[in-house]
Amino acid sequence: MIRISKQADYGILILGHFAKEAGETILSARELAERTRVAPPMTSKVLKNLARGGLLESVRGMRGGYRLTRHPEDITIGEIIVVMDGPIAVTECAPDEPAVSDCAQEPWCPVRGSWQRLNDAIREALNRVTLAEMTCPVADPVGSFAGHEDQADV
């Protein structure tokens, strides 16, 4: 199954709660754990990662917590996933990557060079959606999504 990690999932969820607050609001790990219903240790872990990734700013000490470093409209889902899960690359076999040097396929690989465009396509899809849009249930940045079309696999 192609999917993002649960940590990235939590990350988006948590940032979503920040997005709902006024700009500079500080929220603590404890408070966010309650709001999100994610276990406190896990919430802390995710917050730490988000802070390290520069998406949140931490305020230490009593009455401390975290706050957004940017406006929700300027944070993309792709960015959050990168911070939590690392670079978005659908496969290891991509040009410029070290792995390619010991790729047994190299000269015969019929799809060599095409992974890049696939990765780009996914990255673009993920970067087209902002945190602000995620928290706003009516906005529709991607395409037609009018309520109730069926979702076939694929």
Added chain:
Amino acid sequence: MIRISKQADYGILILGHFAKEAGETILSARELAERTRVAPPMTSKVLKNLARGGLLESVRGMRGGYRLTRHPEDITIGEIIVVMDGPIAVTECAPDEPAVSDCAQEPWCPVRGSWQRLNDAIREALNRVTLAEMTCPVADPVGSFAGHEDQADV
């Protein structure tokens, strides 16, 4: 890291070899293992899955093997990934899915309902690229990919 499984990777690679051949060519597991440099048992496993998924047709018995059921132009990468890895869903929390019923977030989740559009975006990106395009190094269905631009993460 967000990525597809190695099996899906192999699947695309193997189908790529079929795509290079004339339409009805039959290739055996042994032969494909040699061409792709993927270990024979693994090659077999992938081929079986591709056949079960309807992308390949098997010919049993001596001088048997597999052949494409469709033209490479009509097979999308998204389809291959679905066959190998299951449905493309970036998160478990999506409407219409059973998991949503016991989602502790439900009423408070700030991003509820927005996952769908994200999944759709990725599915579309993956379905826009066909097997034929993957094997043809010059075609460019997605966007600018002129040889050598650097790839920043994201």
Added chain:
DNA sequence: GAATATCGGACTAAAGTGGTCCTCTATCTT
């Protein structure tokens, strides 16, 4: 200086994945 938060990292357990192997069935060749 006591209480409250984050920081950083170690650690465990569970799940998923990659990969192999074995038995059975179908088909072709001789």
Added chain:
DNA sequence: AAGATAGAGGACCACTTTAGTCCGATATTC
């Protein structure tokens, strides 16, 4: 008819990744 070849199907194991927890240290406020 018999033997050889090739796929079907599934069990199985090892390894990696991930989820999740916990602890000691540091910073800040009251």
